[in-house]
Every structure is written in structure tokens, then in C-alpha cells.
Amino acid sequence: xxxxxxxxxxPGGLWPRMSLGRKQVIWAWxxxxxxxxxxxxxxxxxxxxxxxxxxxxxxxxxxxxxxGLENYKRLLSDSLFxxxxxxxxxxxxxxxxxxxxxxxxxxxxxxxxxxxxxxLRALYFLPFLTTxxxxxxxxxxxxQPVPIGVINDILAGFGIPQQPFLRSTSQALPAVLAPAVWAxxxxxxxxxxxxxxxxxxxxxxxxxxxxxxxxAILRKITIPLLKPTLVFLVVFSSIGFLRxxxxxYNINTxxxxxxxxxxxxxxxxxxxxxxxSYEMGYAAAQTVVLFLILLVISLAQxxxxxxx
Amino acid sequence: xxxxxxxxxxxxPRIRPGRIxxxxxxxxxxxxxxxxxxxxLSTSLKDASQVYDLRVIPEAPxxxxxxxxxxxxxxxxxxLNSAIVAAIVTxxxxxxxxxxxxxxxxxxxRGRYIVFIAILSTLMIPTEMLVLPWYLMAxxxxxxxxxxxxxxxxxxxxxxxxxxxxxxxxxxxxxxxxxxxxxxxxxTIWWKIAxxxxxxxxxxxxxxxxxxxxxxxxxxxxxxxxxxxxxLPVGLSSFAVEQSIQWEKIMTGASIATLPTLIVFxxxxxxxxxxxxxxxxxx
Numbered sequence: 001x002x003x004x005x006x007x008x009x010x011p012g013g014l015w016p017r018m019s020l021g022r023k024q025v026i027w028a029w030x031x032x033x034x035x036x037x038x039x040x041x042x043x044x045x046x047x048x049x050x051x052x053x054x055x056x057x058x059x060x061x062x063x064x065x066x067x068g069l070e071n072y073k074r075l076l077s078d079s080l081f082x083x084x085x086x087x088x089x090x091x092x093x094x095x096x097x098x099x100x101x102x103x104x105x106x107x108x109x110x111x112x113x114x115x116x117x118x119x120l121r122a123l124y125f126l127p128f129l130t131t132x133x134x135x136x137x138x139x140x141x142x143x144q145p146v147p148i149g150v151i152n153d154i155l156a157g158f159g160i161p162q163q164p165f166l167r168s169t170s171q172a173l174p175a176v177l178a179p180a181v182w183a184x185x186x187x188x189x190x191x192x193x194x195x196x197x198x199x200x201x202x203x204x205x206x207x208x209x210x211x212x213x214x215x216a217i218l219r220k221i222t223i224p225l226l227k228p229t230l231v232f233l234v235v236f237s238s239i240g241f242l243r244x245x246x247x248x249y250n251i252n253t254x255x256x257x258x259x260x261x262x263x264x265x266x267x268x269x270x271x272x273x274x275x276x277s278y279e280m281g282y283a284a285a286q287t288v289v290l291f292l293i294l295l296v297i298s299l300a301q302x303x304x305x306x307x308x
Numbered sequence: 309x310x311x312x313x314x315x316x317x318x319x320x321p322r323i324r325p326g327r328i329x330x331x332x333x334x335x336x337x338x339x340x341x342x343x344x345x346x347x348x349l350s351t352s353l354k355d356a357s358q359v360y361d362l363r364v365i366p367e368a369p370x371x372x373x374x375x376x377x378x379x380x381x382x383x384x385x386x387x388l389n390s391a392i393v394a395a396i397v398t399x400x401x402x403x404x405x406x407x408x409x410x411x412x413x414x415x416x417x418r419g420r421y422i423v424f425i426a427i428l429s430t431l432m433i434p435t436e437m438l439v440l441p442w443y444l445m446a447x448x449x450x451x452x453x454x455x456x457x458x459x460x461x462x463x464x465x466x467x468x469x470x471x472x473x474x475x476x477x478x479x480x481x482x483x484x485x486x487x488x489x490x491x492x493x494x495x496t497i498w499w500k501i502a503x504x505x506x507x508x509x510x511x512x513x514x515x516x517x518x519x520x521x522x523x524x525x526x527x528x529x530x531x532x533x534x535x536x537x538x539x540l541p542v543g544l545s546s547f548a549v550e551q552s553i554q555w556e557k558i559m560t561g562a563s564i565a566t567l568p569t570l571i572v573f574x575x576x577x578x579x580x581x582x583x584x585x586x587x588x589x590x591x
Contacts, residue, residue: 020488027494028415032423035408038464043430046441053440106337109330122577123338126345129569131523133541134562137548138348141555147360148555150347182341187584194585232588243434246525246541253549267436267526275530280440287437294434 050291053284060278071285080261080269081286088242088266088293091177095241099181099188100233106185107192108222121189128186132179136250139179140166166252169262176263180247184240188233195229196222228305235301239294243267266290345566352560359556373560383564385536386543393458393528393539394521400463401517402510408464409472410498414484424473430466439530446531457531458539462521468513471587475509476502512583522569540565 015023054071058064075081106124113120127135142150143165152162165175199222207217223230245267249256256272257264266286274283346364353369354361361367377383412424442461443452451457479502487497503510528539538546544565548558573580 024415024494025417028411028417028420031407031411031415031494031498035404035427035464035469036423038404039427039430042442042461042463043433043438044426046438046445047430047433049441049444050437106334109334112327113331113334115331118577118581120334120338121581122574123335124341125581126342126570126573129519129566129573130345131525131541131544131562131565131569133523133525133545134565135344137544137558137562138344141351141558142344142347148553150362153362179344182344185341187588190581190584191588194588243436249525249529250545250548253545270436270439271526271530274440274443280444284440287434287440291432291434291437295432298432 050284050287053281054288056281056284058281058284060280064281067281071282074282075285075289080264083261084257084264084266084269087173087262087264088244090173091180091244091265092238092241094174095177095181095244096234096237099184099237100230102181103185103188103233104192107189107196108218110189111193111196121193124189125186127183130183132183132246133250135179135183136247139175139247140251143175167259169260172252172259172263176244176248176251179251180241180244184237188237191229191233192226195226199225231301231304235297238297242290242293242297245271266293345570348559348562348566351556352563354556356554356556373556374564377557377560377564382535382543382547383540383561386538386540387564389455389458389537389543390522390540393455394518396455397459397462397521398514398517400459401465401468402514404464405468405513406472406476406503406506406510407498408469409474410476410502412469413473413476414479414481414502427466427469431470435461435527439527442527443530452531453533453537455537458528458537461527462517465517468517471513472506472509475506479505508582508586511579512587515580515583516587519569 018026053064055066055068056064057067057070110117110120110124141148144152145162145164146152146156149165151165155161155163164171166172203221203225204217207221212220242265244265248263248265248268249271252258252263257268267290270283270286270290273279273286350364350366351359352373353371354366355368355370355372358367408427412420412427438461446452446457446460451460483501483505484497487501492500523541524539525541525545528542529545532538532542535543535546544561547561551557551561
């Protein structure tokens with residue numbers, strides 16, 4: 001855009017004699033003034049402060065003093081951290097592929113269905129609008145033993161033995177993951193539908209004239225052209241699963257992250273270190289680790305997008 | 309009806325049995341998706357003696373749970389807190405994110421690119437990392453346990469700014485230039501000329517911001533300590549802990565937290581789905 005410079009002849013005063021270009025610069029910085037203060041105070045300053053706190057021994061009771069990399073050394077030798085690290089990546093490595101596979105399959109077929117299309121779409125989308133903290137309680141109730149637990153009740157109907165779910169160290173993590181996957185599907189389906197719709201119909205027509213089978217069209221046209229959508233959703237849902245908290249905290253309030261820390265993700269560890277043990281410095285070091293993990297994933301995304 | 313609907317505008321006009329199977333499977337999957345919500349609602353309409361009867365349609369539906377829970381006043385308070393917080397944060401984002409997005413898209417000035425990169429770079433910083441400094445800041449300035457304390461971190465977002473910048477870039481410069489020649493000032497040009505041209509994006513931003521703040525749990529849990537200032541999710545969580553195993557009460561609370569967003573969606577489905585698509589594709 002080129003700014004048209006035309007001078008207005010006006011008597012006296014600085015503003016009327018200014019060129020339109022100069023006025024625009026002043027307007028621009030005027031518009032940005034409040035937001036820039038906000039970003040400086042609420043985003044940038046706290047970011048530096050988080051790095052600084054991570055090398056101090058700050059607790060609620062005593063002022064912060066510099067301890068170097070002590071918190072990071074402690075973290076690396078903390079067996080709870082490695083358990084939590086493993087859990088966090090389990091959420092990611094189970095949650096992302098499972099949810100993307102289901103949502104792609106639903107979107108692929110939903111895209112071809114015209115009859116009651118928006119009704120079907122609504123059924124899948126509704127869980128996305130729910131409050132995770134509230135839904136964790138619904139699922140918690142589902143996982144209860146008979147006679148109150150819905151899932152065990154259904155299993156009993158089929159003669160399948162009772163499952164401990166949230167009480168078992170091996171079943172609890174998938175049981176906590178399920179509501180997170182469930183709530184996220186609707187969003188992923190909508191994004192996949194948008195991606196599918198953006199593929200020109202002519203491609204499909206040409207492929208069909210060439211006699212390609214449905215499977216071949218899916219592999220050679222649909223999936224390659226959906227790559228940007230796919231990359232976006234992989235990153236978006238990965239970040240979501242790495243930051244899982246609301247569900248885990250609410251589904252087991254007696255012992256959040258339990259049993260025996262088997263469902264505890266990194267964000268819950270950060271919360272407990274900071275607001276139950278009040279070891280703010282140590283918690284800050286954990287947030288820096290979370291930042292580094294997310295940074296690596298974002299950079300991997302940029303890499304994938306460039307290879308497109 | 310079915311045949312006519314199937315043959316219209318479909319990439320492949322042939323009707324095959326496979327299509328009907330796919331439709332049926334989609335319906336079954338969709339019903340499974342809403343099952344937790346149906347159970348939540350149905351249990352909220354049962355009294356304590358019927359809770360163990362797991363039928364979806366309650367034998368003797370009753371609103372007693374709602375009357376009791378809403379009557380005790382706490383839920384109305386939490387509901388109001390959430391509504392106020394989400395509404396103010398949404399208005400702030402709609403105003404400031406679009407103002408900044410517009411400035412970055414439509415003004416040429418030195419430093420524009422640096423400002424853009426600086427704001428964009430904040431997307432890399434997870435909220436969890438800022439929570440401890442925010443908590444420190446809130447306790448120093450006395451913002452703990454206040455509406456402002458809950459709201460201040462989200463008053464502007466880089467995501468919203470980026471989204472709005474993308475949309476303002478597609479607004480033709482000629483429109484703005486014409487208004488400039490008519491002697492309108494830059495603020496009026498933005499507010500009266502440019503903003504109405506990006507209403508789909510504004511509604512997408514508003515929907516996302518409101519939903520995000522309505523369901524937010526982590527920061528409100530940290531920053532509020534007195535029950536009077538809890539938002540609905542935090543209040544519900546503390547309420548459910550205290551109810552222990554009275555599932556019909558917990559499900560009533562969960563329904564109160566969830567129903568408003570579901571009803572709004574059912575009323576505005578088309579706009580919301582379009583908004584999510586817009587935000588997902590451009591964001």
C-alpha cells in the first residue's frame with residue numbers, strides 16, 4: 001500500500017500541517033500504545049521472570065536467592081519427574097494418533113453424507129463445547145464399580161468381569177485420556193471437513209475419469225492435499241495433550257494424578273510443586289522444561305510445513 | 309427425500325449400499341458421542357433413590373436437584389462470575405486484537421515488522437510458564453481473589469491478533485483510502501469502515517475467546533481462594549468434592565456448567581461451525 005501524500009494548507013498548528021504519511025505513523029503508534037504496554041508487562045516481563053525464578057530457591061516464605069542450575073539438577077534426579085515425563089508423553093503418543101485417526105474417519109465419511117449432515121455433525125461437535133472440569137466428573141461417575149458405574153454395568157450385562165479403571169495403575173491413564181480425546185474430536189472433525197472441502201472437485205473428477213479406485217484416490221489425492229490440515233491438527237492436539245490438566249485434576253480429587261502418580265502429567269506436577277509444596281523456584285524450572293518440549297514440537301512443525 | 313438429497317451436489321451421484329452403511333455407522337458413533345451428556349442430564353433429573361437405576365429416561369423426572377442447588381445461591385454466584393469474566397475478556401479481545409491486527413495489516417511504518425514478530429513470538433510461551441510470575445504479580449498488586457486477577461492475563465492474545473491481521477489484509481485499501489479522502493479520522497475508519505467488513509472473523513474470535521474463558525480452570529483455580537470469586541468450573545469442582553458420592557447433585561452442577569454453551573451452539577450452529585473453520589484455517 002502506498003500512502004498518498006497530499007498536504008493540506010491550514011493556518012497554524014502542528015497537526016494540520018503534517019503530511020498524511022506522518023499522521024499515519026502517529027495514529028499507528030497511538031493504536032499500539034496500550035497493547036504494547038500489555039505485551040511488555042503481561043507477556044515479556046513474566047517470561048524473563050520465569051527463567052530467572054528457575055535458577056532461584058524462591059518459596060512463599062523466603063525471598064529468592066540465586067542457586068544456579070540446582071533446580072534442574074534436582075529435577076533430573078527426581079524419580080517423580082521421570083514418571084511424570086513418561087505419563088505426559090503417553091498422553092501425547094496415545095492421544096494424538098487415536099484422536100486424529102477417529103476424527104479423520106468420521107470427517108471422511110461425514111463429508112460425503114448430505115442426509116441430516118448438520119445433525120450428525122452437531123452430535124460429534126457438542127462434546128467440544130463442554131467444560132473439561134465438569135466432564136471429568138461425569139466420566140469419573142462412569143468408571144465407578146457396579147451398581148453405580150455405567151461402564152461396569154454395561155460390561156456386567158455382557159458377562160465381562162468388573163474393571164478397576166481409575167483404581168488401577170495400568171488402566172487409570174487411558175481412562176483419564178478418554179474424556180480428553182472425546183472432547184477434542186469435534187474440533188478436529190470440523191477442521192478436517194474444512195480441509196476436505198478445500199480440495200477442488202475437479203481433482204476427484206479427473207481421477208475418476210482415469211479410473212482410480214476410491215482407495216487410490218484417498219491415498220494419492222485426499223491425504224497428500226490434506227497435509228497442511230494434518231500438520232496443524234497434529235501440532236494443535238499434541239500441545240493440548242502435553243498440557244493436559246483439568247481432566248486429571250478433577251477425575252481423582254482425593255489423590256490428583258494417582259493412583260501412585262500413574263496419571264500425573266507435567267502441568268499437575270508444576271501445580272503441586274508451586275501451590276501445595278510452595279517450592280516456586282523448583283516449579284519454575286519445571287515450567288521451563290515444559291516450554292522446551294513445546295518449543296521442539298513447534299520447530300518440528302515449521303520443518304514439516306517447509307517440506308511441503 | 310433421501311434419494312433426492314443424496315443425488316444433489318454430491319461428488320459421486322451413485323447411491324450404493326455402502327453409503328447407507330456409512331450413514332448408519334456415523335449415526336451410531338454420534339449417539340455414542342452424546343451419551344455422556346445424556347446420562348449427565350438424565351441423572352440430574354433423578355432423585356437420590358433413582359440414581360442406581362441407570363435408565364436414560366428417568367422414571368419420575370424431577371427438578372428438585374436444580375431447585376436445591378440454585379436455591380443455595382453459590383451456583384448463581386459462580387455462574388455470574390464466569391459470565392462477567394468471559395464477557396469482559398471477550399470484549400477486550402475483540403477490541404484490542406482487531407485494533408492491533410488492523411494496524412499491523414494496514415499501516416506502513418518503521419518497526420511494524422518487529423512489533424508483529426514480538427507479538428507472534430509470545431505464542432511460543434505456554435501459559436503454564438507465565439502462571440508463577442503472574443501469581444507473584446497478582447499478590448504484589450493485591451489482584452489475588454478479584455475479577456481483574458482472573459481476567460488480566462487474557463485481555464489480549466497473540467492468536468486473536470494474528471487471526472484479525474489475516475482478515476484485515478483482505479480488506480481492499482481503496483475502501484479505506486476513500487474514507488480518508490472524505491476526511492474521516494483513522495479511528496473512525498477502523499471502527500466504522502474496516503470492522504464491519506470482517507464480522508465473520510470477529511464472531512469467530514468472540515466465540516473462541518468466550519468459550520475458552522467460560523471453561524477455563526487452571527488460572528482461576530490458582531488466583532481465586534474465596535468461594536465468592538470462583539468461576540463456574542472451579543466452583544463446580546469444589547462443590548463436587550464436598551458432595552462426595554451424591555452423583556445426582558454433581559451431575560446437576562455439571563449440567564448447569566455445560567448447558568448454556570450447548571444451547572447457544574444449537575441456536576447458532578451454522579455461525580459457530582463456520583467460525584471454527586475460519587479460525588482453524590487461518591490461525
